[in-house]
Amino acid sequence: MKKKKLLLTTALVGTMAFGATIPTSLAHDALGSDVNKGEERIVFSNEDLKTLESSLLKGRKNVGNFYEAAAVQIQELEGVQNNTADVYAHNGYAYLGTHTANGGNGGVRVFDLKDPSNPVEIAVFAHDVPYTWQEKVIVKSVNTPHFKGDLAAVSVQQTSRNNSSRPDSVGGVLLYDVTDPTDPQKLGFYQLDRRITGTHELYLTTQGNRALVLASSPYADYYTHGENEDFQIIDVSDPSNPEKLWGSDPRELEEISEKFNGYHWDAPDGHTRPVFNHSVITDNNGQYAYVSMWDLGTVIFDIQDPENPVYLGRTEYRDDQKGAAHSAALARGGNILIETREVSNPVGDGYEDAYGYTRILDIKDKTNPVLLSEFTTELTYDIPETSQGRTTFAKTVHDPKVHGNTLYLSYYSGGVIMVDITNPNNPTEIGRYTPESANVWGVFVDRNYVLASDMGQGLKVLARGNKVVNNGKGR
Template identity: 75%
Template structure:
């Protein structure tokens, strides 16, 4: 492996980011439309065929993690959807769905009062035709216009701007889930139909204001700059979402007016894809962490959400594919976890590796400092030459000094980050036929969404469930 010189991008704010005017071509992701979309814009593996073979020989009871429940989502009208991300709030789990069998699976709500027997009790966000609903965030909100539990759901078209599907549109749906048994749709933040939609999103509060942050991949490209990839939306009145601010790194480039590309001719000699995949904030809603693929995790000060300020970003060595996919925070927001989703482990001029995790010190948010890189036995396993997502890391979540990673066929991997400069794997849950998309930590259990098998509820060994018998889970 050649020396890892840092890729410099001090020119972002100066507007000298050089981009090539070529049409999108497939890099890490491919869009879905009854298979693989011929648009071939980098997107998020909607084609299940590209996930590779699931793990055949799993182990449900490895160190520190124990499967307490496994519940497939219900068939609706004879259709079995598959799951995407998972979130939990006040004893209820919310599972987004992906694109299998025509999409429109909506968000499934599970009652987790007895986490060993989760009960599916409802479905939301399934009524916009030809869309899929990957990401859902739920928070308690208290604004002059709304008091209660608010859910925001990402909405993406299965076929962007399709003339034969005039009712299909992307964006974000907003629901009152104060009573999860009786959810109520409040609003819809609609995007231009030329945009596929909102891929991932986040919800935060600032005092009596509620903010939704959305990631709209290639919005700038598809609308010739009319819309941007990263947007901050005021949802204090969920029935009337209002855009406050937006950003796209391409708008800072000094390029010809006819420019319509998204590639970045990086200083390391690589042509790198740049688009907004995901976003989170800290607990106070002061800073946003935006996963902009090969531009890294870009950090913004959003304390004044109408005038957000760029602070800094993570950088990649010149032999690393970027693919900043998702982020999580630890140590009160001073440690940043960055996962990189890389399905194709090879490439000229790059190291041979599937996607792995990087950990940064961000006490100085203008200058993230790389502390460590966490790899697993999957990272360099090239025994299966098929292009697949099965061996790459996906999403991170943190509870205390433990990092939980969803890892597709690798299941859920738990990592001790007490010393973030020296992360150590401490547990792994890998069920048979594993295809773990999302992970979430809530109370004394860990939730995992398996694309083919539904909701998994994991308890740490020696932790107690909340069922009526209050029995201890034994090894």
């Protein structure tokens, strides 16, 4: 079924069918639902946070001595209280992206974590493109012929795509010098066609003295009739002049028809499945890219030559299983793939009844990923009998991170769930952190602490230590 070692090209399809109507079979994860998603519950102020019950934190094994060291909301920006999206940490600073609450344009917030029990917001940047939101930020130390220092790559999405009354709104990738995190400096902007909502997620990696951004821009192929790709590799070695190197065309795969319209895939199992690029990561050396292509699975490329990537393989699904490959993480030196599937509509004709859950795969042979196990929780099958309130992001898994043999999952209303993957054939929950009214979007694992970004409550810091925790609760 798969083409092994297939070299993809950037050939574009000039004319193709472009269906504007979403088939009813795609009621799950329909076009556009991913972009402005997540039940945006109340956005709490710092004063509001004081009224919440202490967060439930329980664990055993290596997560048994975690405690909530801090919980702090991001500051208002020009009188507006934004909400948070993903979180990243670099050299003792946390970087929080922001979502769409109260109009968006919240930028990236920088917190000094020298004292993890007292995070201090010290800067905001990447909020200069009007009517946009900044979900994802990656920061790396970079040394190229054009730039040496800490580089931040930020995803930018329009809050209203291609809106004629907002001609200055556009999506893409912003690049900032954050060598001095208190004074971020804008370097460049990789700007997308306004027909594309923008770049939703991205990854920043290096290859020697070269810096690359791998960008995920959902529905770019569909919205531009194949003129642009959902997944692009961009050379940012000179951050003031980002340059596209390559874009992925799914039609080069054996199982994708040349008539593919960029979203609706007539899969071999008889389902019409949604296909778009949601996110991407690489291994630590920037040799392989793991591209989350929703119902096409996690698609693996050899990117050692980033102008000419080589397709290796992809993950696949049972006929009754919605794909929804949302995000990925690696374990065991890159031989184990963690795939989170974000399914917010748990029912569908011909599919199992379940919210999104996690899959663990052996990828020693990257041309042939092998499913080892699946990890579910009590939320996975907690489905109302009636349709009212059934579709919800609150009960699906979101993002994965791995530290050693522990998998950390952001889980919306479930908070952060910690899983022992010492035996990847038998993942076992060993800890859970669930703030009251939790809506946890992102998680990031550092050697000394775990960070969580709650959409309504801001930054949470979990630290290791011997703090006394009463009845499993503590702050």
